[in-house]
Each structure stands twice: as C-alpha cells, then as structure tokens.
Amino acid sequence: MKKWRHTLKFLPLFLVALMLSGCGKEGVSALKPEGDVAKEQASLMLVSLLIMVVVVLVVGFLFTYAIIKYRKRPGQEDYIPKQVEGNKKLELTWTIIPIILLCILAVPTITKTFALSDNNASKKSDVLKIKVTGHQFWWQFDYPDQKITTAQDLYIPVGKKVEFDITSKDLIHAFWVPALGGKQDANPGQTTHLWLKADKEGTYKGRCAELCGSSHALMYFNVKAVSNDEFKNWVKDMKAGTKSSPNKPETASAKQGEEIFKNNCMSCHAVGDKGGQIGPNLTNFADRENIGGFEKHTKGEVKKWIKDPESIKPGAKMPKFDKKLSDDQINALADYLFTLSVKQ
Structure with missing residues (x-):
C-alpha cells in the first residue's frame, strides 16, 4: 500500500506533462x-x-x-504447469x-x-x-x-x-x-x-x-x-530593395540612425547591396515578424537587442552597444531600422 501511495504522488506531475505534450504554437x-x-x-x-x-x-x-x-493458489505449491x-x-x-x-x-x-x-x-x-x-x-x-x-x-x-x-x-x-x-x-x-x-x-x-x-x-x-x-511581388520588391536601398528615412531621428548604422553596423549587416555578410541581411527588416527569431517586432525590443543582444539570446555573436551608444543614438538607430521595408 505504501508503494502505491508513493507512486500516486507523481500522478499529478504525469497528468500535467501529458497535457503539456499536446501544447504547441x-x-x-x-x-x-x-x-x-x-x-x-x-x-x-x-x-x-x-x-x-x-x-x-x-x-x-x-x-x-x-x-x-x-x-x-493455495495447495498448488508444487504444481508445475504444462511446458511448451x-x-x-x-x-x-x-x-x-x-x-x-x-x-x-x-x-x-x-x-x-x-x-x-x-x-x-x-x-x-x-x-x-x-x-x-x-x-x-x-x-x-x-x-x-x-x-x-x-x-x-x-x-x-x-x-x-x-x-x-x-x-x-x-x-x-x-x-x-x-x-x-x-x-x-x-x-x-x-x-x-x-x-x-x-x-x-x-x-x-x-x-x-x-x-x-x-x-x-x-x-x-x-x-x-x-x-x-x-511571391512574385515579394521577389520584385526585394530585387528593387537590393539594387537600390529600401525606403529612405524621412525623419531627423531616422536620418541620424542611418549615419549611426553606417558607422557601426555595416561591417556586419547588409542593407540593399551594401554592407557585410557576417550578420543577418537587414534589407527588409521592418517587414519581419520577429526580432532574433522569437521576440516581438517592436522598437522597444529592438532597442533592448541593440543594447545587449546576449541578455536576450545567450551566445549571440553581436556585440552590445549599451556603453558605445547613448540612449538617444540607440533610439535613432531603431527608428532607422524600421524604415527598412521593401513593401511599396
């Protein structure tokens, strides 16, 4: 009886694991x-x-x-069943x-x-x-x-x-x-x-x-x-964005962010046909669903990522800019990144 009681202790955990095994996005x-x-x-x-x-x-x-x-059974202590x-x-x-x-x-x-x-x-x-x-x-x-x-x-x-x-x-x-x-x-x-x-x-x-x-x-x-x-329209837009540049920044903050990007990020990231290939290509960054593959695609999350990528995605190769760039510069950089759209 004690063994059964010990086993039953794990029953709720088993049921939870069973329910969670059916969960998924x-x-x-x-x-x-x-x-x-x-x-x-x-x-x-x-x-x-x-x-x-x-x-x-x-x-x-x-x-x-x-x-x-x-x-x-009682009385069958010496009984041997038929062998096959x-x-x-x-x-x-x-x-x-x-x-x-x-x-x-x-x-x-x-x-x-x-x-x-x-x-x-x-x-x-x-x-x-x-x-x-x-x-x-x-x-x-x-x-x-x-x-x-x-x-x-x-x-x-x-x-x-x-x-x-x-x-x-x-x-x-x-x-x-x-x-x-x-x-x-x-x-x-x-x-x-x-x-x-x-x-x-x-x-x-x-x-x-x-x-x-x-x-x-x-x-x-x-x-x-x-x-x-x-899909054909997407290919056409991506080609256009690659040959020239995605939408030009219009606000002062986004224009400042473009300069910051050129001075700090283009050695790793490409936009259009310019930039490095070490990090992800950002030509259509503003059109994507997630940041880092899983975070919500918002300016707030982008700024967190720029400040310290590894705090969000451990082991990420991108260096952190929390000490290299001021909050205003990071905000301007985020404004620029959200102009990188190939949608017409």
Whole structure:
C-alpha cells in the first residue's frame, strides 16, 4: 500500500506533462501536416503507431491472462504447469508475426524515404531553389535564381515544390519546419538536400533541431507560404530593395540612425547591396515578424537587442552597444531600422 501511495504522488506531475505534450504554437506540430512531405511522413508515423498499439494490446492481454490463470493458489505449491518448450507451432507463430509486422513497416518506410529524398524528380522550371545556411543562432536564406538574400523570414509560393540546399557556417544545425516536413542536418563544409511543399497560405514555424549552443532553443525562423502572385511581388520588391536601398528615412531621428548604422553596423549587416555578410541581411527588416527569431517586432525590443543582444539570446555573436551608444543614438538607430521595408 505504501508503494502505491508513493507512486500516486507523481500522478499529478504525469497528468500535467501529458497535457503539456499536446501544447504547441500554430504551424509547429508535425501531427498537423500542411504539405506533401509532411503528410507522407505523418502517414508513416500513424502506421508505426498502429502497429505498436496492436503489439502492446496483444502482449498486455497475454500477460494479464497468464498472471491470472497461472497465479499461485493455495495447495498448488508444487504444481508445475504444462511446458511448451520445443512447440514448433508456437515458435513459428511468434517468429513469423514480428517479421510480417516489420515488413508492413519497412516497405513503405524505405519506399517513401527514397521518394522524399529525391531532389531530381521535377523539372528545374517546376521548382524553387533556396540555399539555407545555419549560423549561431540564426538562419540565412539565398534565392540563387532570383539573386535575393534574406534572413529569418523565408518566403515560398503555395503549391510549388521548394528544394533546399542546406549547409552551416559554424556548428552542426538542423533545418526543420514540423508542419511541412522532416528535418535535415546543416553541416559545415557539406551540403545536404531537402524538398518541401506547402498546401495552403500561412506562417509556419521552423527551428533548429540539433543542439548547437546556449540559444539552440531560440533558433527559430518563419516560413511564410503565400500565393504565387504575392511571391512574385515579394521577389520584385526585394530585387528593387537590393539594387537600390529600401525606403529612405524621412525623419531627423531616422536620418541620424542611418549615419549611426553606417558607422557601426555595416561591417556586419547588409542593407540593399551594401554592407557585410557576417550578420543577418537587414534589407527588409521592418517587414519581419520577429526580432532574433522569437521576440516581438517592436522598437522597444529592438532597442533592448541593440543594447545587449546576449541578455536576450545567450551566445549571440553581436556585440552590445549599451556603453558605445547613448540612449538617444540607440533610439535613432531603431527608428532607422524600421524604415527598412521593401513593401511599396
């Protein structure tokens, strides 16, 4: 009885963990597939789950039956049940059934694994190519055919196959958009491949699925699936913003911020076709959903980030400017960053 009481103490904790396991942001769950790859992988998970449930039920029934039927009874201290050692029928049964179950699981798994890893099944004109580069702790996206570079927010057209060439600049990361498909490692010095397709418009949450440092859990990004026309307009706007500059600052504060940016930030960050490639490209910074991949996209959060990025995202490579720039200068810099929009 004491053992049962000790076990029951952990029941509330178990129930809480069970409830939390079903929680998740929209666009994050692999159990709510929104694309061809995700649906195929979800079907494999369901087949695996069904097989496991059947096995557990059968084994549980046999176990319960055995402990009830063959339990020790008064007066049967020396009783020995009938032995079935060497029974060929039983041995064949419990050998053949697992083989059949493994075949049911292995055949579709192998078939779909090869099909989903094939990046050459479509004509070049039918796919969108994107190069993904993982950094500590952010994502860079290059569109080679469109000659566009951006970060954190990945735009794709609905219903079109997107082929990703994935690599890393530093450590091993893993590119993963749970609602659209499985994950793929991003290895430094190596290029891996993955293709995905979104069925409907929306924002799908992506993340790093490989432990890569203190802010691994904050290495988020957004995949924005839009209509084909909207995607074409976005490409056109990004190209225009790359060739020239995004919207010119109009207020005195934003103009001051532009000068501060040129003197302090352009060695790492690019705006338009000018600047460095060490940090995220900021050409369309004002159009993004989050700061650092997860924080609210507000001027207040931007100013906190500029002052001390590592206090928000531990391990971030960007230096802090709380002592180098005054509050007025940081405010002006934030005003300038929010003029960096390619939307017309």
